[in-house]
Amino acid sequence: MPPFDETLTLEKPEKATANKQRVSQKVLFLNSHPIQYFAPLYQEIASRKDLDLTVLYCSRHGLSGETDREFGVQVKWDIPVLEGYRSVFLNNNAWKPGIYGFFGLINLGIIRYLFKAPKSTLVVHGWGYFTNILAIVFGKIAGHIVCIRGESPASHEGRRSARSMNIRKFVFGKILFQFADYFLYIGNENKQFYKIYGVPERKLRFAPYAVDNERFSKSFQQLAPQKNDLRKALGIPLDKTVILFSGKYIEKKRPLDLLMAFHQSKKRENACLVFMGEGELRPVMERFIEKNNLQNIRLTGFINQSAVPEYYAAADLFVMCSQEGETWGLSTNEAMNFRLPVLLSDLTGSSADLVRPGENGYVFKTGDIDDFAEKLDLLLSVSPDGLKAMGKVSSAIIKGYSYQQIISSILQSYHPTIL
Numbered sequence: 051m052p053p054f055d056e057t058l059t060l061e062k063p064e065k066a067t068a069n070k071q072r073v074s075q076k077v078l079f080l081n082s083h084p085i086q087y088f089a090p091l092y093q094e095i096a097s098r099k100d101l102d103l104t105v106l107y108c109s110r111h112g113l114s115g116e117t118d119r120e121f122g123v124q125v126k127w128d129i130p131v132l133e134g135y136r137s138v139f140l141n142n143n144a145w146k147p148g149i150y151g152f153f154g155l156i157n158l159g160i161i162r163y164l165f166k167a168p169k170s171t172l173v174v175h176g177w178g179y180f181t182n183i184l185a186i187v188f189g190k191i192a193g194h195i196v197c198i199r200g201e202s203p204a205s206h207e208g209r210r211s212a213r214s215m216n217i218r219k220f221v222f223g224k225i226l227f228q229f230a231d232y233f234l235y236i237g238n239e240n241k242q243f244y245k246i247y248g249v250p251e252r253k254l255r256f257a258p259y260a261v262d263n264e265r266f267s268k269s270f271q272q273l274a275p276q277k278n279d280l281r282k283a284l285g286i287p288l289d290k291t292v293i294l295f296s297g298k299y300i301e302k303k304r305p306l307d308l309l310m311a312f313h314q315s316k317k318r319e320n321a322c323l324v325f326m327g328e329g330e331l332r333p334v335m336e337r338f339i340e341k342n343n344l345q346n347i348r349l350t351g352f353i354n355q356s357a358v359p360e361y362y363a364a365a366d367l368f369v370m371c372s373q374e375g376e377t378w379g380l381s382t383n384e385a386m387n388f389r390l391p392v393l394l395s396d397l398t399g400s401s402a403d404l405v406r407p408g409e410n411g412y413v414f415k416t417g418d419i420d421d422f423a424e425k426l427d428l429l430l431s432v433s434p435d436g437l438k439a440m441g442k443v444s445s446a447i448i449k450g451y452s453y454q455q456i457i458s459s460i461l462q463s464y465h466p467t468i469l
Contacts, residue, residue, distance in 0.1 A: 054458070075464045076170035078194070078411045080160070080185050082178075083111035084131040084151050086355055087380050092264035093134035094453045103428030103461070104170075105137045108155040108162070108181050109147065129355045138163075140181075157178040164192040171463050173234065176200040177197040177226060190229040197463055198233045200258060201377035203239030203399040209245055209374060223247040232463045234456075236378055237403040255459040258451040259378045266359065267445075268386035273363035274389075279444065280364040290322035290346060291430055291437075294365035294390070296358070296381040297372075298351075299329030304417070305393070309338050311422035312347070312381045312438035326353050326361050362388035367429050368435055369393045373416050386410075386448035391432075393425055403451070410443035 077095065081088065084107060093104045112131075124159040140157035148154035151337065160181055164172070165188070172194040174185045189196045207215065213317040227233075233249050233259035235241040241254060281288050293312070303324060312323050325335070328351050339347055353361065362368075368385035370376070370392070378399040382392055386404065391412035394401040401413045432440065 061321045075100060075461065076168050077104070077460060078167065078170045078172045079103070079105045080172070080182065081105060081107055082155055082175070082176045083107055083109045084137075086129060087261060088130055089129070089131040089133075089135075089365055090265065091260070091453050091456060092137075094373075095457060095460075096135035098457070101457070103135055103168075105135060106160070106185075107137055107139045108157045108179065109142055109149060110139060111452055144180075149179075152178060153180055155181045157181040157184070161432075162402055164188050164194060167192075167194075169193050171195045171197060171278050171460055172200055173197045173460070183226070186226065186229050189356075190231075195231045195463055196229060197234050197255070197460075198227070198230045199234040199236070200243075201236060201240060201259070201399065202243045203237075203377055203397075204242035204246055205239055205399075205402075206374045206377075207243060208274050214235060219247055223249075223328070231387065232278060234463075236402055239399050240377075244330050250323055257456045257459040258288050258452055258453045259380055259383070260402075260456060261380055261383040261387070263383075263448065266362075266384055269359035270363065272390045273359060275291060277363060284360065284364055285348065286324060287322050287346060291317075291320055291367070292365045293321055293323045293426070293430075293436075294326060294361060294368050294385065295324065296326045296361070296368070296372070296385070297370070298327050299325065299331040299335060301331070302372055302375045303327075304371045304373055305329075305335060305423060306338065307395075307417065308369055309335060309344070309347075310419045311371075313338075313342050313344060313428050314419060314423040315426050315430065317427050318344075318346075323348070324365065325349045325359065326358070328352040346366050358384065359388070362390065365390055366434075367391045367411075370398050371395045371414075371416070371422065372398050381447055383451060386444035389438070389439055389445045391429055391440035391452055392444060393424075393429060404444075404447060406443065406447070410440045410447060 062093055074087060092105050095101050101196060140159045142155060143158050144156040161184060172189040174182050177183055204266055212456055227247060232253050232255050233244045234255050235244060236259040278288055285296060286292055295305060295308055299305050312318050340353060362385055367388040370379050370382055372379060372395055374397050376398045382400050382404055387390060392405060395416040396412055396413050397416040405413050407412050412428060414421040414425045
């Protein structure tokens with residue numbers, strides 16, 4: 051189903067379903083812009099007969115190959131992000147439009163839309179934009195079931211000052227969160243975040259951050275037998291344990307920490323380090339590599355979605371070493387679908403959910419290079435068969451973080467009196 055602009059007609063979502071059998075639950079998702087990780091979820095929801103989905107977008111960012119501020123290159127996803135579900139683009143009334151600031155999205159048309167739309171389950175992705183606040187408040191006033199799906203982990207809140215926490219407890223706990231019927235938490239850290247701000251258990255629903263497990267699992271089955279051929283094609287040594295980093299070369303992702311831990315590793319002669327990504331820290335990383343004469347390191351540059359599976363299939367283990375701000379880290383989900391052991395920093399939001407220490411990987415203290423190097427050496431000391439066994443545990447864990455679980459939580463939020 052093609053997207054359309056809110057400026058054309060607000061009734062069009064209803065017309066689009068006129069010829070369909072009436073469904074039991076209408077669902078609205080609000081997103082800042084089309085996101086490659088969410089599109090398969092929306093396609094899955096739209097394929098169900100018991101759900102009638104419309105996705106509201108606040109901007110067209112990413113559709114025309116704009117320069118990504120953090121990648122530092124033009125990014126246009128090569129997987130379809132608007133196909134297979136109904137979407138509406140709302141006019142942005144911001145004086146300085148963009149997705150990098152709270153006032154970059156001011157879509158005043160959301161108010162009229164919510165009052166004209168049939169009563170629905172409204173899922174709002176966080177509160178990081180002015181439009182999101184409008185949706186939460188006016189969604190409740192208009193009679194929708196409002197579900198907040200934020201990302202914030204409790205571990206990041208603990209680093210705030212007492213004054214900041216008191217202000218946030220008032221703003222979130224006493225004001226904003228009172229407009230929400232349910233909170234769709236993405237993992238254990240996120241659940242504890244809501245509890246800090248007084249959200250009762252009865253309002254909490256598990257709606258994990260997930261990737262298209264089926265697509266990545268199929269890719270693994272197809273590509274795993276080609277591991278050596280893939281390494282040759284990608285310029286990766288055949289006889290090394292391949293450590294994969296996936297993400298932007300920016301401060302939040304701390305790629306220099308991985309370089310320092312690799313430099314300190316006692317096992318690095320038997321390993322190869324692949325940084326799948328791009329970003330502003332590339333020159334700093336290159337200087338560190340040259341200064342310390344480090345071998346078997348590859349900086350790939352930006353890799354689009356269709357080629358990402360090849361790197362996971364060529365790897366032996368996955369590392370994410372992010373600091374505060376990494377609220378989950380969906381690359382970890384992808385890697386676990388490829389049966390990779392994982393090594394995550396303790397401030398990566400998913401570490402409490404996805405890592406079973408010693409079984410499928412380890413967690414290290416963020417910024418502690420000694421701890422990082424020690425945990426890295428533990429994994430590099432594991433035999434190839436042992437790494438495969440750990441990878442199977444990763445695969446089993448990630449099955450519980452699926453689109454089906456998200457859909458189940460959406461269905462649980464429904465109450466028949468809204469129709």
